Structure formats: structure tokens, C-alpha cells
Amino acid sequence: MNVGSPEYDYPPHGIGVVVFSGDLSALYRQPRGLIEEPWPPVQLTYLGKYLAKLGCKTVVGEKHYIDRDYVDDVALFYSRSLRSYPNHCQRLHFFSETFDEKRWRELVTAKSNRHAAEQLLQGSYLGFSVVRPLPGCPVGRTVLRTFPERTEDGSRREFGAIREYLVHLAGFRLSVMGLAFQQQDRGVSACATTALWSSMHRAAHAEGLAVPTPAHITEAASRYVLREGRSLPSDGLTLDQVCEAIRGAGLAPLVIRGLAPEHARAQLLGYTSSGFAPVLAIQARDSSLGHAVCGVGIKLGEVTPPDDAKFHYRDAATAVRGIYVHDDRLGPYASVDLYPYTAPQGVVKTGLQIRWPGEATPAEDSLLTALIVPVPLKLRLTIARMRSLGIGLADAIGHRIFPELDRLVTLNCRYRIATDYRAAAPGFGLSDEGLYVLTCELVLSRYIGVIELSAPDGALCDILLDATETEANPSVLACVRRRALPADGERKLEALAVNLAARCIL
Amino acid sequence: MSNEPQGTPTTPSRESPAPPLPEQQEVRAALEEARQNVKPLIKKELEGERITAEVLSVRLGQYT
Numbered sequence: 141m142n143v144g145s146p147e148y149d150y151p152p153h154g155i156g157v158v159v160f161s162g163d164l165s166a167l168y169r170q171p172r173g174l175i176e177e178p179w180p181p182v183q184l185t186y187l188g189k190y191l192a193k194l195g196c197k198t199v200v201g202e203k204h205y206i207d208r209d210y211v212d213d214v215a216l217f218y219s220r221s222l223r224s225y226p227n228h229c230q231r232l233h234f235f236s237e238t239f240d241e242k243r244w245r246e247l248v249t250a251k252s253n254r255h256a257a258e259q260l261l262q263g264s265y266l267g268f269s270v271v272r273p274l275p276g277c278p279v280g281r282t283v284l285r286t287f288p289e290r291t292e293d294g295s296r297r298e299f300g301a302i303r304e305y306l307v308h309l310a311g312f313r314l315s316v317m318g319l320a321f322q323q324q325d326r327g328v329s330a331c332a333t334t335a336l337w338s339s340m341h342r343a344a345h346a347e348g349l350a351v352p353t354p355a356h357i358t359e360a361a362s363r364y365v366l367r368e369g370r371s372l373p374s375d376g377l378t379l380d381q382v383c384e385a386i387r388g389a390g391l392a393p394l395v396i397r398g399l400a401p402e403h404a405r406a407q408l409l410g411y412t413s414s415g416f417a418p419v420l421a422i423q424a425r426d427s428s429l430g431h432a433v434c435g436v437g438i439k440l441g442e443v444t445p446p447d448d449a450k451f452h453y454r455d456a457a458t459a460v461r462g463i464y465v466h467d468d469r470l471g472p473y474a475s476v477d478l479y480p481y482t483a484p485q486g487v488v489k490t491g492l493q494i495r496w497p498g499e500a501t502p503a504e505d506s507l508l509t510a511l512i513v514p515v516p517l518k519l520r521l522t523i524a525r526m527r528s529l530g531i532g533l534a535d536a537i538g539h540r541i542f543p544e545l546d547r548l549v550t551l552n553c554r555y556r557i558a559t560d561y562r563a564a565a566p567g568f569g570l571s572d573e574g575l576y577v578l579t580c581e582l583v584l585s586r587y588i589g590v591i592e593l594s595a596p597d598g599a600l601c602d603i604l605l606d607a608t609e610t611e612a613n614p615s616v617l618a619c620v621r622r623r624a625l626p627a628d629g630e631r632k633l634e635a636l637a638v639n640l641a642a643r644c645i646l
Numbered sequence: 647m648s649n650e651p652q653g654t655p656t657t658p659s660r661e662s663p664a665p666p667l668p669e670q671q672e673v674r675a676a677l678e679e680a681r682q683n684v685k686p687l688i689k690k691e692l693e694g695e696r697i698t699a700e701v702l703s704v705r706l707g708q709y710t
Contacts, residue, residue, distance in 0.1 A: 330707030376707015536680035
């Protein structure tokens, strides 16, 4: 017997290179005793298919990786288990370039041409996935590149809620644009936790706040509101718990009820294209069971003319064909089609069909219950309130102000960061005086609401709103001329600005 | 009732806003007409912001 000699050894480290076969699960060890859940888990199969479509050729694996989110899970939950869960993970990196162990060694040891080696790796870098030592749920923080802008059917993908992640691998500094995804572990986090975690990876980061870990989210969600049972292991969250977790992270929860598809499309377009990733609370069509996914992007087609002849404008939200979501039961950027579903009482709701990449048959049918959007505290003007003003303006412009644009003028509402808007101003077609006023003399809130009015030839004008106000009218800061405004339009824009008590920038 | 003599002509003060130009009046009329036209749309638009206790108590995480 030998007592008093705990293991103080450091875990081993190393980096290996393997050819990507298309089957990611081959790189993972099947846990012993796992008989109720299928192996490999759906998420691994999905990731394999997704990476194959991205053109992945090579996988580089780090044997030892400390993941901030997993370490917090260990501290809160797994450290008190009888089984010795390690505090570290492994991490896999994916590349579209083919290279082997020998070539990798050459790249790492290239002393004089290090920058070229880094450029080569960066050019083919597709992202990474953390491998957690948890039986049955190994997919930890995963950030992958998105699919290209054009879809096979000619639609356009727009991923407004992604961000840059910096990655350090063997002394190389790489980056990937995406949004973090992970599989729920059912210990610390359920689907609502992981959907909210993904969403706050964008919103908290943009605001310079610490991105909460799943452990932080579950703790914050159950601090004051715990309707039933225990907080850990997590059995899911109610919507008010989700709101509490958002407040705990220093952001404000914006809750929007799920209504008909035209309403949902406008909300999803407005928030996602503004860089806010909405959490979608959904329910199975055939039961009251709830689930949560995180919206990351939008699939766009053509804007369509209004169905009703009495309206004189087009709504940009009619171009929304579907959305891309992180669904922790499936994987990142899963394609979702929206459709109208008539409930038994005759109420039209938004139906969602979630698909696997490249597959025509939907994996699941659900209904939208609500959207929860974590937003900065001072962002008070909602997309719905912006649209309430914008709809009237667009209708007036299409009908009487510029009758030549009847049913051609298009309305779009979103938020912009004021500094980004000012930076883009030189391309608006403004006079020198107008550009000077917009960039140097006009006071703007950090986030501005922008009612964009455009014609087939391009943007006509922007109506800028103070997003720290609750009502869109009277919160108009300025009416800004854009390049496609008709020649006689300046006087009309001035008249519009007078009526909105706003400054006119020409 | 005001004690001011009735029918006294008032002179515009220096603070009074200038009368709206015809173009401004036309735009105002267009905005007012559009506001009436789109009223039902705006009502629907804001309906989503009415949150009920039932919505807030929906539990997320029960089906996988």
C-alpha cells in the first residue's frame, strides 16, 4: 500500500495531423456503458457532414486544451462527481488544405518564412471544435466558418450575428468568422442555456462585456426564479429564467411573442441583420414541449410587391425565405424554413422546418412561441416600433410623395452602430456640407435605428432614430439623402424632415 | 372665460413658427393619409410586444 502520493503530473500534450475522412466520429472514442443513446451522437454526424460540405481535408488535433466554458462546468458541477473528470479538453482544427504530419512539422519549424506558413494555414482554416471528456456529449465550443453567400437555389445567405474568433495554434495566430455552438451536456446546461450562450457570444462581446459561460447562465437563471425542482442537473429553463440570465450578464432581454410568419420574418430580419442573435423559443407541433435554438443568419430571396393593392410600398422582410440556427440537438447553422401554420382555433402561427445540410427532408416541425433577444441596456427602441413609423413613411412615399415609385419603394428597418454609419457616409452621395454635418455636427446615440427606404436603383434616404427612446416618433434625429434620391427629391426630403422635427442632411 | 377683449387682432410674436410651406403641407397630408391606411398593419406589428405570463412560463428543454 502506498498512501500520500497523489498524482501531481501534468497531463501530456501534443499535436497530431490526420486526413479528414468525412466521418468525424472516427476521431472520438465511444464511451463505455452508453446504451440508451446512439453512438455517434447526431451532433458528430452533423458536424462531419457540415465540414465535408465546407471542403475539409485535414484535421489538426491538440491533445491538451483548457476551455474556459468547460472549466467553469467542472468547477460548478463535475468536480463534485465521484468520477474523476479531467479539467482539460482536446481541440480539433479543420483545414481545407491537404497536408500531413511531415508538412505540418515543416510549417511549424519554418523560422524564416513564418508569416507565409501562417498565411497558408489561415487561408484554409475552417474553424475548431473543443472535445470535452464527457460521455455521450463531447462536442464543446465549436466555431466554424459559414457557408458561402450564394445558395444552390440562388438565394442569399446573410449571417449578421457572427463575429471574429482569434485562435492560437502552435504559435500561429489564426482567426475564424462564426458564432460559437456546443452540444448541451444535460449536467450544467440544457438547450435554453446553450442557445442563450451562443446568442450572448455576439451581444456581450459587442458590448465589451464578459461572455457568460453555460455555468454562469444556469446559475444566474436560477438565482431568483426556480419554479420547479433543482437547478443542477439542468432540466431546462423557463422564458422568465432566460430573461433573468440575460439581465445577470448586463444586457436587457427583449421578448417578442411568436405571431404569423410575416411578423416573425420582420423581427428576425431586423434583429439578426443588426448583429443581434435572437433565441427562438419553439414548441413541437404535436405537443406542448419546448425547445430553444439560436438564430445566426437569414436566407434571402427577392422582395415581393404587396399582396393588398391599397398599400404602396414593399417590405424587405418579404425576402426572408428562412433562417440559420444553432440547434444543439443537431449542429451549427442548421437551415430552417418558415411557413404559415393554421392552429385549430384558426390562428395563424409561424411554423419552422429544421433541415440537415444538403437534405430536402426536414428533420423536424415546430411552432415559434417567442423570440428573446439580448440587447444593450440603452437600446430601447424595438424593431416593431421602428417599423410602425417606417410603414407609414414608406406608404406615403410610394403613394403621394414619389408617386413614380408606387409599390416600388422598399422599407427595411435595422440598427446600426453610429460610428459605422458615419464611416459609411462618404458613399451616400451627400454634398460636402451634408457629409460634414453628418460626421461632425449631428449628435447620435451609440446604436441608431435606421429606417432604410430604397428604390430599384438603390437607397433613397435613411431616417435616423434615437434608439435610446421608446417611441420612434418623435425620436427622429435626421433624414439623410442617399444616392438614388430623385433629382427633385431634396425639397421633398426637407419637407419630410420638417414634419418629423428632424434635421435634413443633403 | 378669458377677460381679453374679443376680436382683438393678434400680432405674431417673434417665437411663432413660420407657416408651413405648401410642400410641407402636402407631405403632412400624405403622411396623415398613409397613417390611416396602415393603421391595421401597425396594430399587428405591436401585438408581438404584449407578453403574457403564459409565454414567460413556457419551459424550454423538455424535448430533445
